Amino acid sequence: MESLVKRWKTSQIALWTVLLLLLIFITAPIFYAVIASFKTNMEIFNSPFSLPKSWNFDNYINAWNLGNFKQYFLNSALITVGGMLIVALVACPAGYAFAQLSFKGSNLLFYMFLLGMSLPIQAIIIPIFFQLKTMGLVNTLTGVTLVSSGLALPFSIFLMRNTFRDIPKELRESAAMDGAGEWRTFWSVILPLAKPGLVALLIFTFMNIWNDFLLPLVLLVNPEKFTISLGLYSFQGEQTTNFGLIFGGTVISMIPSIIVYILFQRSFVEGMTDGANK
Amino acid sequence: MNLNDSTSSLEMDLKKNLSLVKGKNKLKLKKLITILSFLLPALILYSIFMLIPMFDAVRYSFFDWDGAAPSMNFVGFENYIKLADDKIFLKALSHNLLWVVLSLILMVIPTLVLAVLISRVKKGKTFFRAGFYLPSVLSLAVVGVLWSKIYDPMMGPINVFLKSIGLENLAKNWLGEPFYVIPALVIASTWAFYGLYMILFLAGLQNINHELYEAADLDGAGPIRKFWSITVPSLRNTLNVVISMVIINSLKGFALIWIMTQGGPFYMSELVSTYVYKAAFSMNKVSYATAGSVVLGIIVIVFTIAFNYYRERSEN
Structure with missing residues (x-):
């Protein structure tokens, strides 16, 4: 018996060691970038794998101010927060209607929204650009916010419909008996129960819009309007050989999504598994 | 008298039914409006930025257009034929x-x-x-x-x-x-x-x-x-x-x-x-x-x- 426990322990230790080494190997590029962001260009070239001689924040300060990451950060924040608000306000009622209100053509309409989920955005990005052009919204943050919200809708409605479907219909019916209108029921009875789904929706929307590259690339022209992803891309184009500075900008770009991930790790994993399996 | 009575009661019945139908229609309309109020924002946003672009994508592909010219030339499947040769x-x-x-x-x-x-x-x-x-x-x-x-x-x-x-x-x-x-x-x-x-x-x-x-x-x-x-x-x-x-x-x-x-x-x-x-x-x-x-x-x-x-x- 004792030897069995021992054997089990050694196999666990071996497993741990293998996984830990693998984890270090796979996340090495991230650590490499963080370490290099504290180095000067000379240091990166001469001793790429050692720790920096001194932890100086010059690359961050220069990227933030001279590289204009300050502005990119603000633009991304505006677009992302605006998009999250619009998506939540639009997708929740729609998901609720599909899940709880029965009406003719509900399935057909729902499939019409689902169609957008499998469609690659590249297939419609050109007409979107011209659509926005006729609306006079090319090269505006408003335009990017609206398009991002629109494109996020299919998945968001799908997610919220699944969330609301898991809430028993009896709740709605008894609220109706008490004389509450449909909106009142939705707002004060059902929505509070859908909180986990709503949190997942907000996290997904945050990640998608904050990390998006294609839409800002196509829709924004003026560097003053660039988002953090687009800004990083144009920054590396200007500073091709200035590795330290580029890594400073890269790390600045990573920080928000990593923080959100660490804070909401749980809802992340659950939301993802639910989304794919339903 | 009798006859009159029965017709009037029939009329009453009809009227009752009619107002019931009207009431039902009203209820239906009200329900429809409520449902629409839940769906309309999503429908509008989705139509403007996904549905219409989908149609436009197909439509553009049958024309010859550089993105700036005021008019588009219809060319049928020519773009697709050119693609197959590109x-x-x-x-x-x-x-x-x-x-x-x-x-x-x-x-x-x-x-x-x-x-x-x-x-x-x-x-x-x-x-x-x-x-x-x-x-x-x-x-x-x-x-x-x-x-x-x-x-x-x-x-x-x-x-x-x-x-x-x-x-x-x-x-x-x-x-x-x-x-x-x-x-x-x-x-x-x-x-x-x-x-x-x-x-x-x-x-x-x-x-x-x-x-x-x-x-x-x-x-x-x-x-x-x-x-x-x-x-x-x-x-x-x-x-x-x-x-x-x-x-x-x-x-x-x-x-x-x-x-x-x-x-x-x-x-x-x-x-x-x-x-x-x-x-x-x-x-x-x-x-x-x-x-x-x-x-x-x-x-x-x-x-x-x-x-x-x-x-x-x-x-x-």
Whole structure:
């Protein structure tokens, strides 16, 4: 018996060691970038794998101010927060209607929204650009916010419909008996129960819009309007050989999504598994 | 009198019925308005930025238009016929295919093995799951910039390392040589995307009946045997989902390629999406590019529908 426990322990230790080494190997590029962001260009070239001689924040300060990451950060924040608000306000009622209100053509309409989920955005990005052009919204943050919200809708409605479907219909019916209108029921009875789904929706929307590259690339022209992803891309184009500075900008770009991930790790994993399996 | 009575009562009945019908209609109308109020914002936003662009994409593809001219010339299927003759477009399509195959090889089984290893850990499972997911949190712009520096022929850590251990011959210009560029890009994209599949596998592994493994232990089956004859068949549904997602995401690839190579060198890493982007926004061949993007969209949608059909059939 004792030897069995021992054997089990050694196999666990071996497993741990293998996984830990693998984890270090796979996340090495991230650590490499963080370490290099504290180095000067000379240091990166001469001793790429050692720790920096001194932890100086010059690359961050220069990227933030001279590289204009300050502005990119603000633009991304505006677009992302605006998009999250619009998506939540639009997708929740729609998901609720599909899940709880029965009406003719509900399935057909729902499939019409689902169609957008499998469609690659590249297939419609050109007409979107011209659509926005006729609306006079090319090269505006408003335009990017609206398009991002629109494109996020299919998945968001799908997610919220699944969330609301898991809430028993009896709740709605008894609220109706008490004389509450449909909106009142939705707002004060059902929505509070859908909180986990709503949190997942907000996290997904945050990640998608904050990390998006294609839409800002196509829709924004003026560097003053660039988002953090687009800004990083144009920054590396200007500073091709200035590795330290580029890594400073890269790390600045990573920080928000990593923080959100660490804070909401749980809802992340659950939301993802639910989304794919339903 | 009698007759009158009965007619009047009949009239009364009719009136009653009519007002009931009217009331019902009113109720119906009210219900319709309520439902619309829930759906209308979504419908409007979705129509403006997805439905209309979908129709427009198909419409543009039948015209000759540079994006600026006030009028469009109808040309029928000419754009599609030209595409079928366009060597670069065909090359891009074949690269998409190669990208799919390489992604499947790199992504599916290695990620499954990783998930199995993580699922065997007794203490610290969450730590490993969170740690291995980390690359997937980063934006593709970050991944693209990071990996272009890693592959840098002069200062990139890969080549610096190879040179420092005396393997100069192996130090290549990873993103600059035709033979290496697509595999190098696929490795970067695998790094960015495997996390999602790992989580899906981990969720699937939780549902496998443990008694199966115990029975196999009694039969003296080794770990590799158990992997192929228990784990893989039990995960069939998860594997289906993962494989289809890998294929669809590979066809959708754009950001990484655009950031790292812009399709170069000499179109060697051109995908349909990058080619279409160039054609539309730097060569002003808007309608032609749209036709190319419609082809890509149709491939993805047909594949998705076929896959869902297959999945529903195999699950029932």
